[in-house]
Amino acid sequence: MLSHFDAKLDTIHNSVHQMQDSLNFMKTTVGELEGRIGSNQDELSRLETRIKQLEKQNSYLAEKVEDVENWSRASNIRLLRVPEGSEGRDMIGFVGQLLIQLFGQDKLPSPPVIERAHRSPGTPNPNPKAGPRPILVRFLHFQDKLNILRLSRDKKELLFKGNRVHIYPAFSAGFMEKRRLFTTVKKKLRDLNIEYAMQYPATLRVQVAGKRLFFRSPDEAEIFILQHTRKMQLLDNENKIPIDKKRLHTLQNIKMHIKDSIS
Structure with missing residues (x-):
């Protein structure tokens, strides 16, 4: 009887030992997994930091490349809405005479020196x-480009064969997109009769109350417009107050005069 009980007890002890060994093994395995997870988390943090550094570096290099590209186009302009085939076989000669025709010989006595001129790649x-x-034009001298753009702004409407021609600086697509973001802001400034201009690369310059303000993003300019509008409304309300006081003072004088007359 006792031997039978001892045998069962030994079996239980063996089972407990096996369970204990399994628990110890699982504990060791969990510890190793926790260590690996910790190492992976550290590695992930290092990779995230590295990715952010690379993204920042990539953004910086992309801006530099775009800046170099735009500086290479510093003397370039784009002519829009010039009918296809008008240039014949001599694009440079055509553009020179076209500019004189658009602005008049009094404003442009002779054509500027043009290095290159051609249509945008592709077929009509x-x-x-x-x-x-569009016709892409590169001047030999940067000042000629500035002069053409100034004449274009001054004349406002340029006509050739019944078509309204537009002249713009020739910058990269990314550069033009940055400037296009200011379109809504510029319309609001025009509605408020506030003088503005776009400066290189994509900075909005505003002239108000004898001061020059610069905005590098449309959001900054929107905040300025909102503050300026509120300020003008307050000034308008303040200007109305003295008129009401003046009327009140006049009424009081009339009342006093009537009172004196009655007495």
């Missing part, structure tokens, strides 16, 4: 609604 679009391809 047969769809008339698509419009003619």
